[in-house]
Amino acid sequence: MGEVEKGSTSKTSSRQRRVGLLYDERMCKHSTPDGEHHPENPDRIRAIWSKLQANDIPSRCVLLDAKKAQDKHLLAVHTQRHVDLIKNISCNSRRNRVSAKLNSIYFNEGSSEAAYLAAGSVVEVAEKVAKGELDSAAAIVRPPGHHAELDEAMGFCLFNNVAIAASFLLDGSLELGIKKILIVDWDVHHGNGTQKMFWTDPRVLFFSVHRHEFGSFYPFSDDGCYTKVGEGVGAGYNINVPWENGRCGDADYFAVWDHVLIPVTKEFDPDIIIVSAGFDAAAGDPLGGCRVTPYGYSVMLGKLMDFSHGKVVLAFEGGYNLDSIANSFLACMEMLLERKHAARSLEAYPFESTWRVIQEVRKKLSAYWPVFVDELPTNLTNQKAPPPHLLVSSSDSEGEDGKPSNTISDNVEAALEEVVGPLSKLTVEDHSGGSASFTSWRPVLSRTDIWYATFGSNMWQPRFRCYIEGGQVEGMQKACTGSVDKNPSKGIMWKTFPHRLFFGHESTDTWGPGGVAFLLPESSSHEKAHMCLYRITLEQFNDVLLQENVSCHDMSSPVFDLTELNSAVNQGSVSLEVFKSGWYRNVVYMGKEQDLPILTMTCSLSDAEKFRCGEFPLRAPCKEYANTLVRGLVEGGQLSEEEAIAYIKQASSGEPL
Numbered sequence: 001m002g003e004v005e006k007g008s009t010s011k012t013s014s015r016q017r018r019v020g021l022l023y024d025e026r027m028c029k030h031s032t033p034d035g036e037h038h039p040e041n042p043d044r045i046r047a048i049w050s051k052l053q054a055n056d057i058p059s060r061c062v063l064l065d066a067k068k069a070q071d072k073h074l075l076a077v078h079t080q081r082h083v084d085l086i087k088n089i090s091c092n093s094r095r096n097r098v099s100a101k102l103n104s105i106y107f108n109e110g111s112s113e114a115a116y117l118a119a120g121s122v123v124e125v126a127e128k129v130a131k132g133e134l135d136s137a138a139a140i141v142r143p144p145g146h147h148a149e150l151d152e153a154m155g156f157c158l159f160n161n162v163a164i165a166a167s168f169l170l171d172g173s174l175e176l177g178i179k180k181i182l183i184v185d186w187d188v189h190h191g192n193g194t195q196k197m198f199w200t201d202p203r204v205l206f207f208s209v210h211r212h213e214f215g216s217f218y219p220f221s222d223d224g225c226y227t228k229v230g231e232g233v234g235a236g237y238n239i240n241v242p243w244e245n246g247r248c249g250d251a252d253y254f255a256v257w258d259h260v261l262i263p264v265t266k267e268f269d270p271d272i273i274i275v276s277a278g279f280d281a282a283a284g285d286p287l288g289g290c291r292v293t294p295y296g297y298s299v300m301l302g303k304l305m306d307f308s309h310g311k312v313v314l315a316f317e318g319g320y321n322l323d324s325i326a327n328s329f330l331a332c333m334e335m336l337l338e339r340k341h342a343a344r345s346l347e348a349y350p351f352e353s354t355w356r357v358i359q360e361v362r363k364k365l366s367a368y369w370p371v372f373v374d375e376l377p378t379n380l381t382n383q384k385a386p387p388p389h390l391l392v393s394s395s396d397s398e399g400e401d402g403k404p405s406n407t408i409s410d411n412v413e414a415a416l417e418e419v420v421g422p423l424s425k426l427t428v429e430d431h432s433g434g435s436a437s438f439t440s441w442r443p444v445l446s447r448t449d450i451w452y453a454t455f456g457s458n459m460w461q462p463r464f465r466c467y468i469e470g471g472q473v474e475g476m477q478k479a480c481t482g483s484v485d486k487n488p489s490k491g492i493m494w495k496t497f498p499h500r501l502f503f504g505h506e507s508t509d510t511w512g513p514g515g516v517a518f519l520l521p522e523s524s525s526h527e528k529a530h531m532c533l534y535r536i537t538l539e540q541f542n543d544v545l546l547q548e549n550v551s552c553h554d555m556s557s558p559v560f561d562l563t564e565l566n567s568a569v570n571q572g573s574v575s576l577e578v579f580k581s582g583w584y585r586n587v588v589y590m591g592k593e594q595d596l597p598i599l600t601m602t603c604s605l606s607d608a609e610k611f612r613c614g615e616f617p618l619r620a621p622c623k624e625y626a627n628t629l630v631r632g633l634v635e636g637g638q639l640s641e642e643e644a645i646a647y648i649k650q651a652s653s654g655e656p657l
């Protein structure tokens with residue numbers, strides 16, 4: 001590589017922008033010690049680099065060589081102890097024991113070198129932009145940095161690359177003329193390390209927008225709260241925008257840019273902007289659960305380029321879906337080079353929670369920033385999307401009698417189509433010709449297997465297969481559409497669980513008159529339910545959930561994704577109501593088998609209560625339906641025919657729950 005500027009085919013009439021780009025394969029040397037899979041792996045930066053190459057980006061940039069950071073620059077934000085730890089960790093034979101004591105950190109023989117290169121590379125690109133040798137620049141580095149604190153590696157971060165570069169620009173021996181720096185941290189996680197390093201420093205305005213959920217999202221602390229504004233002379237120079245829920249997308253981020261970040265940037269008037277550019281808020285990210293598109297990132301970046309004479313430095317942080325990060329990074333490079341946006345996404349409205357958070361942030365910061373004194377007009381904040389968990393309308397659940405009321409109006413459903421539908425169908429302009437399908441939740445969820453635990457007619461395997469392959473078996477009054485992925489389950493096993501099986505409601509679409517099987521979501525030690533577990537993908541599980549509950553959702557977004565799965569698994573046995581209505585809208589996590597989560601679907605907690613108090617009727621299943629359950633138990637080798645009949649009869653007895 002070297003600092004040769006190739007690429008002279010400027011399409012703009014103005015001077016070709018000089019955009020620095022830094023990548024070095026040596027940063028791939030940091031990987032898990034035994035090759036175990038980890039989301040923060042070398043393929044992340046390789047995927048970005050190959051995407052940029054395939055789109056002729058490097059030839060249009062000034063390519064820069066990675067440099068190892070100097071200790072004196074690291075020591076401006078880290079302790080000597082921490083610098084020594086990272087410096088020596090790769091020749092430390094006890095490094096696994098060291099990492100085990102840290103939060104979300106691994107080390108191998110390449111970690112020290114990669115960490116020094118990541119930090120030094122961000123310093124390098126920032127220096128060149130500060131000096132005016134480059135207009136702007138991007139560093140494709142790892143390990144990431146923004147969680148790393150004064151004396152602690154955490155959250156996949158070893159050195160705080162961005163903080164090191166910022167303090168170098170302000171305090172490094174060179175006279176660079178940089179007096180004020182804006183750090184924009186759009187990684188989906190709070191930049192706790194960077195926040196602490198500039199907590200009392202008014203020269204650095206630190207802005208972070210992140211999933212927070214009141215401290216229940218990584219890094220699990222209230223440091224990311226909007227009340228944390230800095231202290232002393234730094235008060236007002238720390239701005240947090242904490243999301244209350246996942247699924248935030250372009251509209252939410254644009255609202256924050258327009259009503260928080262950009263107004264304050266105008267006032268602050270930074271000399272340079274450094275972006276902690278994680279792409280884990282991108283649609284499709286397995287950790288982030290948000291939905292920012294490449295277009296969204298290009299717009300956010302473009303708005304920042306209007307300040308600091310366009311001096312903007314991107315430093316890669318998190319981001320774990322290889323396609324999402326590559327497409328997002330590409331969109332940012334096109335913006336830096338040509339001010340060109342990625343293919344536009346259809347615009348939706350911000351969530352109501354987004355407007356609330358923005359108003360809280362503005363109110364809290366109005367003591368420091370007069371631009372925030374005025375309240376936002378209500379005709380603006382009234383423009384909002386339906387709440388994030390209200391995803392789907394049910395007009396066709398299994399039963400018709402005590403059919404769950406259709407609480408969601410058609411208008412809302414239309415609005416949902418607008419909000420949810422387009423986001424997963426986005427494309428990003430592909431310079432190799434044509435447009436590449438950008439993101440779909442399906443490939444992501446198809447990589448995770450779960451056990452789908454059944455207690456009703458799905459215990460009979462031919463009946464269950466209708467949900468995968470499509471079709472109809474005897475006794476069923478209508479056919480199933482099946483799942484998109486029609487591959488058979490990868491395993492079947494039986495288990496018993498301490499839950500009460502019962503039958504309720506008057507009739508079902510599938511089986512006709514008679515009750516339908518439910519499991520009480522809460523366990524009770526004296527109960528025993530037989531359940532047949534099918535190993536299927538999380539993608540197939542979503543298709544089954546849909547068939548059990550509704551018939552008119554386009555599934556352009558999943559109803560039960562990795563975010564939901566993670567929260568269920570982390571909370572132990574838990575139920576999550578994934579639909580607003582439907583008889584089986586409640587996903588219950590029942591523990592693990594072979595290290596895979598076991599999930600079942602049953603009635604909501606509120607419906608269970610109605611069954612308990614008699615507001616919903618208990619009712620025995622019709623003959624065909626009961627026969628199917630008996631058949632499942634007998635053919636599954638669980639019970640003799642007599643035992644199975646007695647088991648179903650007991651559950652149908654109508655004994656109070």
Ligand code: Q9C
Pocket residue numbers: 104144145146147155156157187189218278280317318319
């Ligand atoms: N239950 C960055 O994106 N997750 N770091 C730990 C514990 C750690 C993310 C989950 C996520 C760290 C740079």
Ligand code: ZN
Pocket residue numbers: 187188189278280317318319
């Ligand atoms: Zn992150």
